[in-house]
């Protein structure tokens with residue numbers, strides 16, 4: 213649905229050239245929530261602004277619904293942009309206009325008749341949970357409410373895609389979660405494709421189906437969120453995943469809880485998708501003559517299912533331990549033995 217090919221942006225200043233986006237190619241499917249994550253300076257903002265040509269690309273193409281944005285004349289681009297919604301970190305609302313008037317603004321520009329405008333604005337106010345706030349000014353709203361106005365405004369012309377530029381970065385964690393829930397419900401209700409950029413892995417984990425990791429203008433890794441979380445390939449991705457899974461850091465700290473016994477094996481289990489719902493530990497305890505000591509564990513939901521990590525110590529006879537590990541491996545859970553008996 214959105215085909216991005218060999219997209220590049222070079223900023224030329226007096227002193228130097230900066231390659232902000234470097235030969236990025238991605239396909240984003242209809243109806244998916246696609247996240248782009250990277251540290252500051254990775255090129256995320258530039259990338260997202262190239263999609264609606266708020267920045268002119270130096271090279272490459274962006275095709276949305278079979279229309280090449282990159283070589284479109286300005287008057288056609290203005291029309292096409294009405295179908296590309298965008299929300300921003302600092303909301304970009306019109307401060308002298310009420311909530312109602314902010315949301316009506318893109319409809320006015322598109323020349324929608326007043327009665328139709330009213331119908332649409334009230335529908336959107338209801339959709340984003342701002343009923344009763346129609347006549348409030350942005351200065352009278354909380355950050356979360358301001359972003360709800362931004363979202364309603366971005367949806368006014370029934371866009372084909374919604375671009376989110378660090379849309380929750382100025383919000384506290386609780387409000388961030390509310391706004392992310394709203395984006396998921398809009399994605400489901402309207403089947404709207406969403407492309408969001410962020411520097412927070414939590415945002416990717418909570419709402420995205422697929423993710424691309426950017427570094428120095430390049431996409432260094434891309435894939436389904438669950439796969440990227442479970443098997444991050446690049447160094448940068450691993451650092452992002454560790455933000456959410458501090459257990460990975462704490463492997464060494466477990467050492468003091470582990471017995472010196474010769475018959476003890478320490479195992480890290482990775483539960484992915486359906487396997488996260490299985491009562492594996494009690495199954496093992498009922499099936500094999502072993503003792504299990506749970507050392508540490510965590511679980512996190514994503515849009516495509518949960519993934520979790522559990523560190524356990526298993527005590528028993530060597531042969532039985534071997535069979536226990538094989539049994540766990542056969543269930544589809546990933547098993548990594550950290551200390552052999």
Ligand SMILES: Nc1ncnc2c1ncn2[C@@H]1O[C@H](COP(=O)(O)OP(=O)(O)OP(=O)(O)O)[C@@H](O)[C@H]1O
Pocket residue numbers: 223224225230231232250251252253254255256257258259411
């Ligand atoms: N208008 C501009 N002129 C020159 N250089 C720019 C311009 N905009 C961005 N850059 C440079 O391009 C690179 C990528 O910046 P960009 O803002 O896209 O990164 P980012 O990943 O969004 O980072 P942040 O989250 O800090 O905004 C940086 O080195 C930045 O300094």
